[in-house]
Amino acid sequence: MMNLNPVLTIALPLILAFTKIMYRRIANLFLIVGSLINIFVVMFLKEGQYLMGGYRPPFGIILQVDTYALYSLLVLNVLFAALMLLVTKKAENLTSSSLIALAALNGLILTGDLFNLFVFLEIATIAALILVSSIKKYHQAFNYMVAGAIGSTFYLLGLGLLYKQYGTLNMARMHELMAASPSGSAVAVILIFIGLAVEIKLMPFSSWAAGVLKNADEWIGPMIGAIYGGVMMIVVGRLFTDIFVMDAKVRLMLSLLTLITLVGGEAAAFQSRKVREVLLYSGVAQAGLEALLILNGYPAIGFILVLSNMTAKYVMFLLAGYMAEEAGGDDFDRLTGVFRSNPVHGFAFTVAGLSLAGLPLFFGFIVKLNLLYNLMLSHSYWLPALILSASLVEGIYMLRMILGLWRLPEGHRGGLQVRILGSSHRRKYAVYTISMVLSLALILFGLAPDNALSIARRARGADTDGKPLVLITMKGGIGQ
Amino acid sequence: MNWLSLIVSLFLTGIAGYFIARIKPSLGAWIAMAASCAALLLVLLGGDALPGGPAWGLIRFEVTPLGWFFSLLIILVFSTNGIGSLAAKGRQHREPVYTMLYLFALAASLGVFAAENWLALFIFWEIAVWSSTFAIGLGNGRKGSVSYFGMSLLGSLMMLFAILAMGSAYQTFQIREALTTALQNPGPALMVFILMLGSSMVKLGIMPFHIWMPPAYTEAPDEFAPALAGGLSKLGAFTAFLVSAYLPISGFMGGSWRVKGLPALSYGLVLLASASIVFGTLMAIRQEDAKKLLAYSSAANGGYIIIGILMGTSMSVSGALVHLLAHALATTTAFSVLAVIVRQTGTSRMDALGGLAHRMPLTFLAFLTAILSLVGLPPMLGFVSKWLILQSLASQGLFLPAAAVVFGSIGSMLYAFRILSTVFLGQLKPRHRALQESSPGVLLSLAILSGATMGLGVYPSGLIQYTAKIEASLGMSETVQTAGLSIRGINGNLNALLIMGAFLIGMVIAGAIFFKAPRSRKVDLMDTYTAGEFIYSPELYHYGTQFAAPFERIYEKLPSISRVYAALASLTDDLGNLVKYLFFSPMPSRTALWISVVTILLIWGEVL
Incomplete structure (x- = not known):
């Protein structure tokens, strides 16, 4: 059974968000594919603690995958991907912010560090702000x-x-x-x-x-x-x-x-x-x-x-x-x-x-x-x-x-x-x-x-x- | 065949019926009819020995005599109503979803009556509530379905609270076990009893919970009103029987205050039910609309049932069971007849009708049996039940409730005969000359219902023997006795057949006079002269017009409970407005202010 690193659920959308800038014409595709891959990643996550950068906790940042995080991630990513399937013209301009929002939300669930959580909170809020401003x-x-x-x-x-x-x-x-x-x-x-x-x-x-x-x-x-x-x-x-x-x-x-x-x-x-x-x-x-x-x-x-x-x-x-x-x-x-x-x-x-x-x-x-x-x-x-x-x-x-x-x-x-x-x-x-x-x-x-x-x-x-x-x-x- | 498969197949038929009716709308009514008739056959043939079937998790069934009696009652109502509404061409009735909701409501009610534990009972109860809410919603109005749902939800939440209180206190949800354990350790027993009985009263429409009945009965699709009034509202009585049999008030409030030998709480509740009888009767007299009139009469009749249940003697419990059946048969008949009338004339206002007996004599006969039974006159079933209830009230010396029962019976003559005479007797309105007798389907269903009303009224012994069986199964030490064809009372026996005989002799004499005497000449309604007052429309000729006008001034001063509910709703609205004004303003500064205030308060609270 494959065992993927949970950081992928954060990193993948982030990378896609920034590479998308170069490929504006297929922005939609990025969004849909990115969120679908995320579901895939979540399905292959194993419970456990994942160290970032090789520092042992409590010094380094860790990501924590327990049952709570796992099923929250599953529901979140499925609902998110479903929303992305409904992508419209309007949303094309919001591809980057949507992907960033996804990364931040995944991060909020996964992180085992309180300051890291603050960072994700800020990113999520800013991404949401951009999304919200789309309703004019x-x-x-x-x-x-x-x-x-x-x-x-x-x-x-x-x-x-x-x-x-x-x-x-x-x-x-x-x-x-x-x-x-x-x-x-x-x-x-x-x-x-x-x-x-x-x-x-x-x-x-x-x-x-x-x-x-x-x-x-x-x-x-x-x-x-x-x-x-x-x-x-x-x-x-x-x-x-x-x-x-x-x-x-x-x-x-x-x-x-x-x-x-x-x-x-x-x-x-x-x-x-x-x-x-x-x-x-x-x-x-x-x-x-x-x-x-x-x-x-x-x-x-x-x-x-x-x-x-x-x-x-x-x-x-x-x-x-x-x-x-x-x-x-x-x-x-x-x-x-x-x-x-x-x-x-x-x-x-x-x-x-x-x-x-x-x-x-x-x-x-x-x-x-x-x-x-x-x-x-x-x-x-x-x-x-x-x-x-x-x-x-x-x-x-x-x-x-x-x-x-x-x-x-x-x-x-x-x-x-x-x-x-x-x-x-x-x-x-x-x-x-x-x-x-x-x-x-x-x-x-x-x-x-x-x-x-x-x-x-x-x-x-x-x-x-x-x-x-x-x-x-x-x-x-x-x-x- | 077992109970589980019966219910599951009814649910599945409902879903299938929806899809079939989408393709061919006329088939929907046939499916509803066929499924409910098949269920009737099955329950009749299987009897109360029908196995509950395999347990499906919490969903476990166990057929008891009480449950079987209720199931038979509701299936009888649903199947006869199904037959009766075959020919209906009403818009609402043709909705594909109607078939599904109709069968869902039936299946869920059967689930309630055979549930082995409270949770299963509650689940089916709620399914019955929401499916009937949507069925009422298919009708014409706005208010009916919402007030029905709101009140039903109030009732079911009361019940849920009681169920969970029992479950958490005694670690069991089994119906009998939970209640009998409550009897032995009466911690929350009083609360459980009050809440359970409250939820029953909501369903039965006892004052002060009756307010859903008039709008729901008038606004429900004409084809659904009989099922609602005759069948679904009886769900409440079922739990009332269970609770008062297994958790009798005398069990947990035994020694403390007694009034006339009854525990004070029982007496108080009996008085409340009596008040419901008086109130329902007074309100029914006042109505101009036949359906509303019947709704208030249902509120009054619920009172008889609750009194019978609460008294807890063998006669009173039998009386309540018989009254339940009598009222179900009579209201189903009455609402089915009204459905026919509304379909043909477009109204159920009494002053807009009149003389319909000339056009639909057979329908009139069926309606007549229903009204006689509702009033409690021999040889109908309603007489037997009222006799039983009155006997037991009299034997206990309960003067006030007995007075209410008598008042209700006499009052019911005022309103029930009024509906009979304003709708069917008197002169036919010119525009109603083209009305036709009900269709064969309706007549068949009316024949079954009236046949049952009269047949059981003349020969109640079989029924009484079964109610005795129910009493024995509920663990009552005494059961009601029959002797040959008569029922044993306290101060004499009731031989319904004898009464019927006397009645027949009277009929023969009256018939002889009628046929011997010279006939009166038929005059057209408008073919007359007036003295002083210009009467330009047939309505004004109708004695039903403004019938209760002299009483209106008296009624105005009566406190109205619906005002209390309206006040509660507007209070909630006001609170919502206040919340929106205070906490959801578009000004960010106000939010910031609140954050600071709450922070200061919280930290202050912490530091203190």
Whole structure:
């Protein structure tokens, strides 16, 4: 069996990004081939630590491939490559920045060094900024830049404090030292959390997300709304589970922030009457929930929640972008009945939405079930009750939106005659395939979730904070 | 054949039906009908000894007498409705996806009734909810499907919470085991009971959870409303039976406060159900639309069922089961008839109809049996169930609920006969002269339903014996007794056949008078004169017009629960607006401000 070096997933896109400049005419090809090769590389990665430049840790930078990183990389690269297959004229100008974004996102997942992580964070943000400016909303892009800059400054500030205290930037070493003497590190951890909170869209730091995603097209929506958000959450999952040690007070304060995000995000989504707005605020709320789980010692559940939300949001943002483009806007009234003339898209969107709302038959349900069950096992009834109330609100706005998109508008007999992507055959079939494959995957994992659950357990350990992770699987019922 | 394969094949037929109906839309209705009739045959022939089939992970089935009874009920509703809607040419009904959703809802309900554990039950419950939500969404309105889904979701989340609370406290999800363990270690037992019963009440549309019923019943496709009202809303009763049988209130709140021999909680819930009866009746009287009227009457009838379940005596539980069946048969009939009427006239407003009995006498007869059963008059099944419930209320000396039941029965005469007379009796509107009798398919399904209503009403012993079997299987120490053709009551026996005989004698006398007496002359509706008031449209002649106007002022002052829900929704909206205003402004400076404020707060909190 081949054993490839994970640095390839970072280096390859980078090299392609710069060589592309010389071959402008086949830029598309670079993008597609580059991202497909990356999937190939990820499939042949072996778990382990990889030293860069031959320095032993904690002195050199290392890349760490564990189950967590491996499956995150897999999902990331598959979703990314799928997006690249939809490449359009507009994206041709963005080849380099897309490839750089891919390199940086891979790096964020892989790196075993906190400063290296900062570098990738910066690269990823800058690449995203260029991508975002393609929607021509410069004010929103500027907002994003300011927020991103503040975020990375906070991260750097926190990191500086930690370095001063512990004298290392290596993640594993940092964890050892912090576990030995955690006192005095709280301020730094808070600063780092705030820095990352900007990226994972926690309230009140996420105003940029509203500006960007409200106007996102079929390219930016999945990229920023699903892929970026997901990867940043995976980074948070890494840092706040494996590395930083928090005392109960800090954990409580940060959890409060995530709870506010959950409630506020759902309320804002409930109030919205535009498809992309609903998606973006529900994404904010979901981010709150994911971060809540990660902070409170349920990283395995948090992990599958991130992956399942990422997939569902990806499909929905993709289709929402196309719908908005074809119909010239995305308010519910304008789009009433759009799925009547596009049933395949409608099916994919519906499946993703139902999964996101946590209804059975879909993956989202299994995740929600396990999430609530584990919370209840630790004899907490208030948190599950709050989460269930939030999902009541979520279910209502999600179904209201989906039903509206299916409903025949008054007077129209055949539904809204907007053909999503009637023009280009290649794009049309690419969107069909991608959205169908991903939504069928959500059904498949909903029916047979056991593998996904056991991967999550393997990735994030069976035992955190003394709370055993008990999974309810389809095959065997409750199991340790 | 086993239960698993029955359900799986229904699901697969649903998917296949979708694709076939896409090619040839008219086949969709046939597939839905054929599949549900085949299921009916199978469940009837297999009886409650039908094996559950191999376990497929969590999805395990076990057919119990209670589950079989419910399954038979829902398949009967779905298959007769399937036969009845064959000839329907409605737009919604012709949607290919309708066939799929219809069969999904049926298959999922069968899954609920035979589930071995709570998780499987919940999974099928939710599938039934979302498939029926989309089926309602195929109809005309906006509000119905969303409020149905919202309330159903509230109910299912309550149930999920209870299931997980049991699972985490007792390490089991097995239905009976979890509940009986809860009885022995009553930690979260009270919470579990309240939540489970709450979710049942949502489904049954008991006050204050009834608000989904009127919009959902009116806006659902005409062909789906019978299945929804007669079949799917009965899902709630199933879990209520399970919970109150295995986790009776007296078990975990035994010694503490009792009212009239019942634990205070039971009594309170019985009062709530009684309030639902009174309220549903009052609201039904007021309606102008036949479907809305039936929706409120369903809210009232759910009250009888819950009272029967909560009382927990052998008679009351039997009464609840029989009432469930009676109400299912009657509402399915009524909504099927309304579907025919709406298809032909385009309206279900009572004042726009009238005199239809002249045009569709057979349909009228079927509707008459349904209404008689709904009111609870012999010789219909509805009489038997109300008799049983009243008997057990009376024997316990529960005056208030008994008063509510009597009030509901008398009130139901007001509204049920009103719908009968405004729609079918009186004079035919000129524009309805061309109406035709229902199609043979509809008549067949109506014949089956009314036949069952009347047949079981005259000869209930077989049914009662089966409810006794259900009671025994639920572990009740006493079961309801039959003696020959009559049911044993507390202060006398019920011999329905005897009553039928008396009824027949009355009919013969009335018939003799009718045929002997001189006939009245038929006058056209508009062929009349008016005194003082100019009546220019047939509607104004109709006594159903503004029928409840004198009551309206009284009603206005009644507190409205739907206002509470509306207030909650607008509160959420306001919160969303506030969040957007505060945290999602397009000004980067505001973001920066928030970051600083939160940072300061967090660090301050840490340093303190």
